[in-house]
Amino acid sequence: MRNVYVPVPAKIIDIKIETRDVKTYRLVFEYDGFRDDFSFSAGQFVEFSVPAVGESTFCIASAPDDKGYIECSVKKVGKVTEAIHMLEIDNMVGIRGPYGNCFPIEDMKDKDVIFVGGGIGLAPLRSLIRQVLSGRENFKKITIIYGARSVQDLVYKVELEEWQKRADIKTVLTVDPGGETADWKGRIGFIPSVLEEVSPSGTNSIVITCGPPIMIKFVLLTLDKLGFAPEQILTTLEMKMKCGVGQCGRCNVGNIYVCKDGPVFTYSQIKEFIEEIN
Amino acid sequence: MDMLILNKNELIDNIKSLFKDYEIVGPSQLDGKLYFRPVKSMDEVVWDFVNPVNNIKDFFFPPSQVLYELRQDRIKAFEPDTKKKRIILFARSCDTRALNLLDKLFIGNYKDTSYTARRETTTIIGLSCLEPADRCFCISLGGGPFATKGMDVSISPVRKDKFLLHILTDKGKDIIAEQGTRPEREELSLTEALKQKAEEAIKRKINIPSDFFEKFDSDYWKGVSQACIKCGICTYLCPACHCFDIIDEGYFRIRCWDTCSSDTFTKMAAGEDHRKQKYKKYRQRIYHKFQYYKENFGEIACVGCGRCTTYCPVKMDIVEIVNNS
Numbered sequence: 001m002r003n004v005y006v007p008v009p010a011k012i013i014d015i016k017i018e019t020r021d022v023k024t025y026r027l028v029f030e031y032d033g034f035r036d037d038f039s040f041s042a043g044q045f046v047e048f049s050v051p052a053v054g055e056s057t058f059c060i061a062s063a064p065d066d067k068g069y070i071e072c073s074v075k076k077v078g079k080v081t082e083a084i085h086m087l088e089i090d091n092m093v094g095i096r097g098p099y100g101n102c103f104p105i106e107d108m109k110d111k112d113v114i115f116v117g118g119g120i121g122l123a124p125l126r127s128l129i130r131q132v133l134s135g136r137e138n139f140k141k142i143t144i145i146y147g148a149r150s151v152q153d154l155v156y157k158v159e160l161e162e163w164q165k166r167a168d169i170k171t172v173l174t175v176d177p178g179g180e181t182a183d184w185k186g187r188i189g190f191i192p193s194v195l196e197e198v199s200p201s202g203t204n205s206i207v208i209t210c211g212p213p214i215m216i217k218f219v220l221l222t223l224d225k226l227g228f229a230p231e232q233i234l235t236t237l238e239m240k241m242k243c244g245v246g247q248c249g250r251c252n253v254g255n256i257y258v259c260k261d262g263p264v265f266t267y268s269q270i271k272e273f274i275e276e277i278n
Numbered sequence: 279m280d281m282l283i284l285n286k287n288e289l290i291d292n293i294k295s296l297f298k299d300y301e302i303v304g305p306s307q308l309d310g311k312l313y314f315r316p317v318k319s320m321d322e323v324v325w326d327f328v329n330p331v332n333n334i335k336d337f338f339f340p341p342s343q344v345l346y347e348l349r350q351d352r353i354k355a356f357e358p359d360t361k362k363k364r365i366i367l368f369a370r371s372c373d374t375r376a377l378n379l380l381d382k383l384f385i386g387n388y389k390d391t392s393y394t395a396r397r398e399t400t401t402i403i404g405l406s407c408l409e410p411a412d413r414c415f416c417i418s419l420g421g422g423p424f425a426t427k428g429m430d431v432s433i434s435p436v437r438k439d440k441f442l443l444h445i446l447t448d449k450g451k452d453i454i455a456e457q458g459t460r461p462e463r464e465e466l467s468l469t470e471a472l473k474q475k476a477e478e479a480i481k482r483k484i485n486i487p488s489d490f491f492e493k494f495d496s497d498y499w500k501g502v503s504q505a506c507i508k509c510g511i512c513t514y515l516c517p518a519c520h521c522f523d524i525i526d527e528g529y530f531r532i533r534c535w536d537t538c539s540s541d542t543f544t545k546m547a548a549g550e551d552h553r554k555q556k557y558k559k560y561r562q563r564i565y566h567k568f569q570y571y572k573e574n575f576g577e578i579a580c581v582g583c584g585r586c587t588t589y590c591p592v593k594m595d596i597v598e599i600v601n602n603s
Contacts, residue, residue, distance in 0.1 A: 003391045005345045005524070005533065006355045051348045052529050056547075078547030092350045213550075240546050242524045245388040248536070249521030250543060252566065255573040260387070274494050274565070277552045 004245055007049050007094030012087060013069065018155040019148075021076045022120055023085060024061065027095065028069050040064055041102030042128035043236060043264040047244045048072060049094030053083040057241045059263070060098060061123040063130035070095075073123040073155060099244040100263050103128045103208065103234065112141040114200045116219055118191050118211025119148045122155050124236045124263075125210050133169070142169040143200055147191045150179030172198055192218035195226075202227035208234045220267065230268035237263045237270075237277070253277055280445040282458035283465055289433070289441055290320055292456045293403075296365055300401075300453075303337055304367035305330045314366070323367060328411040329583060333373045333517035334366050335380060338396045341514075342534035349529050360395045365453065368405040372416045372583040374428030376517030377402075382575040383520060401449045404429035408476055413584030415482040415597055421581055423476040424469075435472060436465045484582065484597045486568055493603050494565065502599045503560035505592040506539065512586035512594075513537035518567070518579040538562050568600060 014026035029038055040060055049055040062071035076085045087093065105128070113132060117125045132139055144163055148154045154173070163171040173186035174194045187194055192215070200207075207228055209219050216235065223233055239251040239258040246260030254274040256262065270277075284292070296302065303316050304323040312330040314337070317323055346355040377397075384393040407414075407423035416422060426432040430450035434442045442461055445451055487493065513519045514535055521543075523536035536543065539559045545551040553559055571579035580596070587595045 003345070003355055003357070004388045005531070006353060007348070009353060049348060049531075051350055052526060054526050055524065055531075081547065094348055094353060238546070240544050242522075246386075247383060247388065247390065247520075247522075248524065249538065249566070250536075252562075252570065254565075255570040274491070274569075275552075275558075275562075 005096070005243065007047070007055075007096045009092050010070075010095045012089055012091050012093065015087075015089060018073065018157070019153050022073055022153075022155055023076075024071055024073045024155075025084070025087070026062075026069050026071050027093065029095070030092070036067075038070070038098075040070070040098035042105065042131045043102035043124060044098035044100045045244070045259075045263065046070070046072065046095050046097030046099070047241075048074075048084070049096070050080060050083045050087070051092075051094070054080040055094070055096075055242075056080040056084075057244065057259075059124035059127070059236065061126050063127055063134065065131065065134055073120065075120045096244060099259055101261065103236075103264050105131060108132070108206050109138045110140065110204075112143070112200065112205035113139050114143045114205060114207045115145065116191065116195055116207060116209040116211070117144075117146045118215040119153060120155060121209075121211030121215075122146055123210075125208060126156060126159065128208060129163075136168060140204070141200075143198065144169060144171045145174070145191065145195055145198060146172070147174035147176070147187075147194065148179070149176050151175055151181045151184055153179070170198075190218070191215055192222045195219060195222050199226060202229070202232065206232050206234065210236050230271060231266055233267035234264060235267065235270070237265060239263070239277075280451070281461050282443050282445070282454075282456075283436065283461050284441055284443060284456055284458045286439045286441065288456050288458065289443075292454060293367065294320055295455060296453055299363065301362055301364045302367055303334075303364065314369075317367075325368070328407070328409065328414075329370050329372070329585070331585075331589070332515065333583070333585070334369050334377060334402070335373075335517050335520070337364070337366060337400065338377065338393050339380065339384065339520060339522075342532055343392065345524070345531045345533050347529050348526075348531055358392045358395050360399050362399065364396075364400045366400060366402045368433075369402055369429070370407055370583075371404060371421055371423065371425035371427065371429070372414075372581040373517045374402055374404050375416075375421050375425065376428075376581045376583075378428045379518050379571075379575070379577055379579055379581070380520055382577075401430045401453055402428065403450075403453075404432045406432065406434040406473070406476070408435060408472060410476060410480050411584065411588075413482070413588050414480050414582060415484050415584060416582035417477060417480050418483040418485065419578060419580060419582045423480070424473040434469050436468045440465070442466070442469050482584075482597055484580075485601050486578075487601075487603055490569060490600075490603065494561070496603070498603055499561040499564075500557040502594075502602075503557040505594055506556060506560050507592060508537075508539040508541070508556065508559070509591060510537035510539055511589050511591065512596075513539065513563070515585040515589055516580075517583060517585075518581055538566070564596075564600065 008031040010027040016024040058072040242248045246257035251258035306322040384390040432444045544553045567579040
């Protein structure tokens with residue numbers, strides 16, 4: 001019986017600098033048997049350990065079909081993430097997972113799919129976007145609305161360009177007023193107002209949103225205005241976690257554990273939470 | 279279920295014979311207070327008591343334990359010594375009931391390997407409670423001074439020098455060597471009378487209001503939580519509390535007890551905390567025990583031992599607080 005708290009070793013094989021405080025780490029499992037067996041669904045997360053420093057929760061940002069490696073995008077905000085940012089290629093880290101539930105991709109088929117992301121919130125969405133795009137014919141209209149405080153803060157810039165080039169998806173990028181550069185060709189405006197301008201239809205569609213709490217708050221108000229019901233809105237929650245498997249109690253809200261019963265929830269489920277979490 | 283009568287000397291001899299092959303944990307004095315701790319002989323064991331300061335969860339879910347060593351070039355897991363068998367002596371029914379509650383979490387979806395190993399190698403000898411304390415309220419939560427849930431062997435007094443043993447599991451069978459005598463009807467009635475007397479002595483009752491769920495948003499919690507100083511004693515001494523922290527000390531990853539009343543329990547790296555105010559923390563403790571655990575596992579995570587009330591430095595009374603909500 002494997003001890004669920006003990007991580008497996010993983011090696012960093014690539015580090016991409018996304019912004020001034022976000023880096024994406026590509027990891028390969030060194031543990032025989034784990035390398036080929038590790039599989040996950042978009043929306044799940046891992047517990048990422050730095051020896052002698054600590055462990056943190058990160059969603060898997062690579063696509064489930066990317067065999068042989070996983071990617072995590074890490075924003076530098078505290079002790080562990082600062083230590084992660086000092087790691088180099090070939091350094092070993094510990095990974096536990098995958099944990100959590102996943103985006104219900106089956107429920108999105110034959111519907112319009114709208115992604116609304118802000119800042120680092122694009123990380124969990126990216127896994128799902130790539131999975132959806134690899135089966136593009138199963139979905140109707142696909143819209144990606146993504147923004148950040150400034151051009152500098154946009155993540156996955158290479159991928160954003162690829163998505164913009166595609167004719168079969170609508171990609172709208174925006175930066176907050178004041179965050180544009182001289183040659184910025186995207187929109188300028190806060191994400192909720194850009195969402196309102198794009199005005200996707202609430203009929204037979206599903207929205208997946210992730211970003212800072214203030215953005216989510218206003219995006220939900222806008223979606224309500226546009227006619228989206230709470231069951232049509234999916235998001236992925238962030239919560240302090242330690243064990244990742246529903247035992248330590250930290251992420252316990254009402255009778256659910258965000259690590260075990262989430263982190264993906266519909267807005268109607270979140271409204272049912274006994275406790276307000278933002 | 280086997281029942282037998284042993285007199286006190288026979289019982290002591292039986293237990294003495296177990297010191298050879300088992301580590302024995304029992305109630306014994308330390309610095310003027312009573313604790314469950316490893317003992318080397320029956321002379322150290324106390325027979326007349328209500329309940330020690332600590333409870334038996336310490337021996338399955340220790341205050342801190344090293345999980346593994348994590349370095350760049352190796353990961354070494356630490357598993358508990360499962361060759362060493364252990365007996366917990368004279369546990370009360372409230373504490374043994376709590377262990378069954380913890381089983382639902384630790385041996386659930388993800389089996390906690392060290393907890394499971396310790397459960398398998400430990401045999402529990404329970405002792406019925408003759409004189410409950412004023413703080414006890416086990417009956418209103420489905421327990422009782424002579425209850426046997428969670429025990430492998432239960433010892434109930436018949437008279438001062440005679441005991442009725444119930445052997446409840448195979449593990450219990452393995453440790454009772456004495457044949458004893460079959461209980462006579464008269465002896466059973468004597469025990470039954472002691473049981474009635476003990477049950478009547480428990481006057482405190484906890485009464486969870488039927489609309490407890492709806493009371494979540496009430497301002498009541500702001501008032502009752504004011505005295506709390508977030509010391510965590512209630513959590514550490516509660517047999518049913520089980521939340522923990524995972525921290526790094528050097529290259530060792532350690533799991534240790536934690537309390538939802540701690541300031542850092544829900545605080546995230548960039549400073550967000552959805553439970554910053556004290557009343558929210560206290561409310562979480564109460565609702566986790568009396569609402570959420572019941573919704574998830576079918577039972578309330580409180581066994582009525584009363585330790586939280588006895589040792590709280592500001593005398594917060596969980597029974598009063600829940601009953602008046």
